[in-house]
Amino acid sequence: MHTYLPFLLAMIAAIVLLNTLANKLKIAYPILLVVAGLLIGFVPGLPMVRINPDLIFFIFLPPLLFEASWNISFKEMKRWWRIIGSFAFLVVFFTALSVAIVAHHFIPGFTIALGFLLGGIVSPPDAISTGAITRFVKIPKTTSAILEGESLLNDASSLIIFRFALIAVGTGQFFWQEAALTFVWMIIGGAGIGLLLAWIFVQIHKRLPLDAPSNIALTIIEPYFMYWLAEQFHCSGVLAVVCGGLFLSSKRLIFFNSTSRIQSSSVWDSFVFILNGFVFLIIGLELPEIVEGLRDKGIPLWTAICSGVLITGVLVAARVISSYAALIATYIFRPGVMPRASSNKRRWLMPMLLGWTGMRGVVSLAAALAIPITLDNGAPFPQRNLILFITFIVILLTLLVQGLTLPIFIRRTRLFEGVIEEESEELTKQKMKQGLKEHVYQFLKNKYETELNGHSGMEKFLKQWEERAKANDDSWMNLKTKVIFVELLESQRQYLTELNKDPKIDEDMIRQQLYQIDLEEERLKII
Known part of the structure; x- marks a missing residue:
């Protein structure tokens, strides 16, 4: 413990300093964090940080999803539910399918089940990365609402794919009828458990004489309890946290007083900021071990890098294709809700923007790290190190290439200049x-x-x-x-x-x- 504590404190200090540097350079802090994680991982003499893969989801995902659902505008989600739903579910499934097919045909040793596993990991764009990047450029509220709503729900759909793919890899079998019923139960059961628990928590906040610190402490354990209980009933813990968070957010004026609302905002901002930093740095600390595992399996490092670049290209292409398909479908079937733009040229550039905002981040990292080291029969999990390495390459490339060029793309195309808003x-x-x-x-x-x-x-x-x-x-x-x-x-x-x-x-x-x-x-x- 005495060996790890100074190292963990140093990690927090590094996260704070990197965020300060990112603000000064006017770039998104996840970009610096992922690069720092890469560099720190190869510093000799650092202690080996290992977290049980089974605990990765439970430690990081519930509070991150809860905070996102607490702050999102549910009104905007209802307003743009069609495009948010299509990107959160249809586009994620299409992306995972594309990754599975390409990985199966072009990456040696990848079965179609492993391809879907990889697709489920890398398909969801990261809300935190996108929000941090778009903070330095002005985009319409409509666009930001769509991106935030999509990123909140696509985590659930991608992790459902991830879970089914894990079962298929472990058992070597996949039954579509059973999977369809399980899928429905995961969605309905997860949402129902999340809403039920959220209602119970609202009653606890209202009826017990809790002060501000007690209220805030209770909100910290709420997402963990929602996630855990939903998983016990084999439902989607992600959907439970998202639905529960949305319900609690809508009732915050009822069960929180002004002191609790003000203090909780600061506490949650700091808590989530540190969690994000840890996730990005942890993968960097494990990268040397991952590279060593690739060598032990006889996989050349250059081959692994090329695989990561290939999958990144598939992700970008699938998202851009989906964006244009959505625009064309809207143009044909619902022209009245076409996005506003000052010219047809800029209107048709909008799908490219949506396609270029698909930066990957925390959820993909957590999912990759959550892959078990061994199968149920004790055999090593196939291609685990390669999947982890590809995930890291995908995150690195999408953050560096798309993250650094997205603000330039918006400024150069003048995409949002002259956009007619209903009111300034x-x-x-x-x-x-x-x-x-x-x-x-x-x-x-x-x-x-x-x-x-x-x-x-x-x-x-x-x-x-x-x-x-x-x-x-x-x-x-x-x-x-x-x-x-x-x-x-x-x-x-x-x-x-x-x-x-x-x-x-x-x-x-x-x-x-x-x-x-x-x-x-x-x-x-x-x-």
């Missing part, structure tokens, strides 16, 4: 704030009209909300005005919740305004 973000914010002011006036006038007349404290109270400025002298805030203040804040939350039902309003702006209201309530507590 600034105009929408102004309307929302103006609506809040009018709501404040009506609330105070209807409920506290007598207190407003001739009361200097109440007049100052009203002015403070109208101008959104902090007063230097808070002596006017007595017990009576505090009660009104809290009621006013809660009324604004209800107003914003109703406003969020408008499909034209971006949910991220609603959440930002709700966060500001939480900050106001916290400031009130220390006056």
Whole structure:
């Protein structure tokens, strides 16, 4: 333990420093992390870090998926459910099938089952990598919502493929009818268990007198419990976490107070950031052992690299082809929902953008590391080291090549210049704030009209909300005005919740305004 602890602390420090460097260079931090993992793995004298493959999914995936589902806009997911569903399921299956066929024909020793296993591992694009890369370029909310929604659901579909392929490799048999029934049960059962547990957790948060640290601690164990219970019933633990996270996110204003919401945001951001960094660095630490395993099997390093480049090309081509197929199908069957663009040329460049955003990352790494070392009969798992190596090459190439060129592609093509939006973000914010002011006036006038007349404290109270400025002298805030203040804040939350039902309003702006209201309530507590 004393040997590993300084090393683990050094890894966390390295993750923080690399993220700082990435922000300064204005590149996505997963790019530097994966390169650093590659370099660190070949530093002599470092302790060997090994994690039980069975625990990889359980340690890393539940909190990462839970955090993503907690922050995503469910309203946007419902709005674009057709394209999100097609990319999350149909495109993932098509990509896995393409990888399986190519791997079976061109990589020596790969059966079709091993090809599907590899396809299930590398088919899902990574939301964190894509989000980190697109942070440095401005893209429409519609595009980012589609990418986020797709990345949240494609993890479930790809890992289902991964599980079936593992069974086929281990048993040498695959029954389509049994697989179809199992597939349906995994989806329905996983979603049902996740929603049921989420409802139970909401009742626990509401009915127990929990303070902010207790609430946050409970949210950390919730995704693990959802995942574990779903897996016990042979359902999709991924779907359980995603559905449960979406349900809890929609109820956060009910069972979380302002303190819990503010503190949980910081805790989860740091927690997920460290988990992502560890996953990227762990594969680098295991890479020397993987390379040594390739040599023991007589697989030349150059052959393994070529295999990784080949699979990367298949992934990019499959995603681009799928993107254009989706656009053509939309153009033929539903032209009314075609993506907005200032010209036909830019409209037909959109599928290339969607195809080029398929960076791989954490889920692929976790899935590759979760491959068991041996089969049930004790024999070594076939081609495990080669699959791990190909996965690393895929992640490295997609992050470096696509990740570094994506911002350049968007700027050079001027893809989103002149895109007609329903309303600019600034105009929408102004309307929302103006609506809040009018709501404040009506609330105070209807409920506290007598207190407003001739009361200097109440007049100052009203002015403070109208101008959104902090007063230097808070002596006017007595017990009576505090009660009104809290009621006013809660009324604004209800107003914003109703406003969020408008499909034209971006949910991220609603959440930002709700966060500001939480900050106001916290400031009130220390006056």
